[in-house]
Amino acid sequence: MAVAGDTFSMSTLFDALPNPNGISGSVPPPGFAPRASATHLHAAMFNLMTCCDGMSSFKEMIASFDKTELQRMASLLTSDSDYFMAIVTNKHGSRRVQKLLGKSDDVDALFCDVILRRFLHITTDKYASYVTIRAMAVFDDKEMKKAMYEQILYYALYLARDQHGCIALNDIITDADDPYYKDQILDLVAYNALCLSNDASGNFVVQRVLALKDLRTMHNIAVSLRGHCFELSFKKYGSYIVEKLLEAESSMVVVVVELLECDGDRLMRLARNEYGNFVVCNALKSTKMSRIDLFWCLVQKLMPFIHLLRRSHGSNIANILESVKLRY
Template sequence: MGTQSSFNNDGCHGDQIFKLRSYADIARLAMTQTGSQSLINIMVASKDPFAKDMIFTGVFGSIFEVMNDSHGYYVFGKLIESCNYDQLRHIVALMTLNTESLVSISTSKFGSKSIQRLVKVLEKSPLIYTLTLALSSVLGPLMTNRTGSFVILKCLNLLDTQKNEKIYETAERLCITLAQNEKGCIYLNEFITYSKTPYRERLMNEISSKSKLLSQDPSGNFVVQHVLGLHNPVFSAKICFELRDLYVKLSSQRGGSHVIEKCLNSSETDYVVNAFLKYEKLSQIARDQFGNYVIQTALKATKRANSPLYKMLLAKLKQNRNELMSGFGRKVLSFIDSGVPLD
């Protein structure tokens, strides 16, 4: 490696890789446009194992920088496709040795893409268990970051439940905390959507069990809404039962009112409407800036189902027609007088 280098930060051609002064030159080369393409061409076309070993050693020495580079990540992707098992084992060991580095690389644009490519390459390798175990240990910071969440979702979409077992177990343990996070609630909803049986049901059960807490949380209510929107009758029933003492209170909250609307559009419509019919001051809900939409949803849901509860609800509201003639109650009154059109 003592030969005078012709490396000029723009690239090399063919066997010029052997003329580089140091392995560090290879890493720097990987992070240039023409250099990265030259290295990829060598890995694709060369039959010389020594050339590929040189590239591996050069990239490995600065692997995080290469993975996180707009050109280097292409080199990394091709490198791991051509690595033998022992080389992949070294890469995985380095990736998982330091969790701070794993979080840092997984939450950066090209680093995240590089980890996702590594997941793809390791899909059928025993090494995937080492990687998913490490990812499960940093699930919290990854699932509160848009870019980091892509790594976890890649695992869910690509790998079977056995290989994702540690990720699922950690998600179940952290789901309530994630649900109450402004960003975590969004990515948790995606996690639930892409989860597979039986872990999806376990997550939904955990969310349902804590729906009283989450429905009153500015972020958590979105997760409860999501579970209700999946229209699983078991968990819809559980949520509606958990919230049975909060229908009125939640109907007057920005987020909570959307939860109750989802309840009304679930398999538990009658259960919720019956609770409203027992409430003496139903007109107060109808006059609320959020509650009026809840009452409109109740009217639409019962009429759509041709339920006798529709007429009962209508009659109870008309008893206090005068109260509905002011404020947001006018919206409900207008809705009633227009015949409650169906969606």
């Protein structure tokens, strides 16, 4: 259907739109299109926001609106949190709401209020979560931004361990523009790095935080994972985390010391593992560049097993050992 469908026109819709403080009427439950019990106005707006075509026409339409028209539209959309959820959990509804964000502080205030009311539900939904991401990118008002950051900080661990919430949290962490709240979130992730690293979704948050290469946070994560790096290295995503820790000297030392504390057989088992071999290989490369003392300690523990490494996933490690064999 076109944006201005056969059942209504935008002029008719806005003639019927109430003032921002005077919205009433029944609304559809989350996930369902409006039924006959909903007002014609709510039904028309719902159809406008969730129709599968007409996005370019929608952008042209809202570009022509003045602030009053935008505010009246936002008022209807945010009049009830269930109604808003029904729209933003729809793929097309989410995209259209995102287009309305950042138009004015008054409009953003209405959206901010409803997002805060249903923050966790919105930010852990496949489509609605992008509304939170967009809001954090475009909100200018300091108080609104602070309120959003407070919710993010409060729910950070829930978001990190959610399939869709972790994506939203990662984007928010990457683009965070408030040093205080960014540090608070990074510290929370670092303190809870062990449980997050072992979580199917949380490990991606730890990886994203480490990718920021904030040395203080990398060290804090290494400290939280001290004594667990060996076991994490046997897991696909856990090994990615340990490898990232090897990229900074202070966190690298924590990892390598733990590897050196293992007996030779255990270290050899890790070096032959399909994931662990990358950790050991990178440990050798990193220590060779910045901590030659630790490099030779690793070589000494691994050299007796070079013949076993050649016939396994550890062949890359065997090649490194072979290159230094004459000096050993």
